[in-house]
Amino acid sequence: MYRPLKDMRILLTGTSSGIGWHLALELTRCGAAVLATARRRERLDELVQTVRSKLGDNARIETLAGDITSPAIRQQLIDQAVHSWQGIDVVINNAGAGAVGRFSDASPERLREVMEVDFFAPVELTRLALPLLKQGHKPAIMLIGSVLGHRAVPGKSEYCAAKFALRGWGESLRCELQPQHIDVIMLSPSTTQSEFFDRLIDTPANIRNKSLGSMPPAKVARAARLALQRNSRDVILSAGGRGLVWAGKFFPKIVDRILANYGQPN
Numbered sequence: 001m002y003r004p005l006k007d008m009r010i011l012l013t014g015t016s017s018g019i020g021w022h023l024a025l026e027l028t029r030c031g032a033a034v035l036a037t038a039r040r041r042e043r044l045d046e047l048v049q050t051v052r053s054k055l056g057d058n059a060r061i062e063t064l065a066g067d068i069t070s071p072a073i074r075q076q077l078i079d080q081a082v083h084s085w086q087g088i089d090v091v092i093n094n095a096g097a098g099a100v101g102r103f104s105d106a107s108p109e110r111l112r113e114v115m116e117v118d119f120f121a122p123v124e125l126t127r128l129a130l131p132l133l134k135q136g137h138k139p140a141i142m143l144i145g146s147v148l149g150h151r152a153v154p155g156k157s158e159y160c161a162a163k164f165a166l167r168g169w170g171e172s173l174r175c176e177l178q179p180q181h182i183d184v185i186m187l188s189p190s191t192t193q194s195e196f197f198d199r200l201i202d203t204p205a206n207i208r209n210k211s212l213g214s215m216p217p218a219k220v221a222r223a224a225r226l227a228l229q230r231n232s233r234d235v236i237l238s239a240g241g242r243g244l245v246w247a248g249k250f251f252p253k254i255v256d257r258i259l260a261n262y263g264q265p266n
């Protein structure tokens with residue numbers, strides 16, 4: 001099945017930077033109507049200006065600023081989509097945040113916060129959107145996961161847990177929703193050059209900025225747009241990412257040993 005994006009009504013989270021910013025550009029360029037959200041309002045205004053400067057005033061983008069972990073904001077997003085478009089065809093859960101450092105040094109609050117942003121928020125936003133998706137045109141839910149949701153590494157236990165949980169939930173939902181023709185698409189980037197490592201949750205400054213050898217966010221956004229159009233099931237980006245997942249599956253003990261020796265946080 002090919003999913004044309006023209007006139008698709010798409011709710012996209014995490015659009016103030018990185019992958020989400022570029023994905024908003026990709027989707028509007030294809031003629032989709034995009035409701036873009038993140039906390040930084042000025043960045044969302046800048047995104048609208050950028051889209052309009054590239055595509056003209058007829059480009060279909062609107063925004064709502066707010067914290068995606070807030071139930072009230074999630075409901076406002078749904079209400080705005082209904083008000084503007086009378087429905088939703090696609091939800092893309094992209095907003096996310098990480099944390100780096102040993103589990104034994106970290107607080108319970110850090111775990112809660114990472115799980116709120118990376119797991120509970122996308123799950124609960126999707127719950128609210130489901131009645132609309134059931135009425136949607138070629139409906140889909142896209143989850144931006146991570147290679148670390150396939151193979152965990154040391155020093156990112158909370159983030160790995162959240163992305164594993166997201167993937168498990170998405171896999172279950174995919175089967176549940178198949179009879180209703182709602183697709184669930186999982187896209188798992190590897191390290192991406194974005195603001196992600198500058199905005200880590202409760203992470204000491206000396207272990208920040210580890211984004212070496214990473215993919216440009218525009219490339220990840222393009223892959224996400226293609227996965228949506230081609231209705232891919234589960235996409236792992238980058239050869240390195242696929243290599244890690246493959247090795248972790250077939251040689252788990254060797255990968256454990258290598259990560260224990262060379263992959264520890266500072």
Ligand SMILES: NC(=O)c1ccc[n+]([C@@H]2O[C@H](COP(=O)([O-])OP(=O)(O)OC[C@H]3O[C@@H](n4cnc5c(N)ncnc54)[C@H](OP(=O)(O)O)[C@@H]3O)[C@@H](O)[C@H]2O)c1
Pocket residue numbers: 013014015016017018019020037038039040043066067068069093094095096097098117144145146147188189190191192193194195196197199214217
């Ligand atoms: N960068 C990587 O290496 C990498 C690798 C694999 C997967 N990913 C995943 O890719 C996705 C996008 O990340 P990115 O690399 O593009 O990072 P990014 O540049 O930091 O973008 C994250 C986006 O999420 C939004 N966000 C974070 N917390 C939020 C909250 N509580 N409420 C609302 N919006 C929130 C941010 O906006 P505001 O701060 O303005 O709210 C921002 O727009 C995430 O799900 C991430 O886990 C990233």
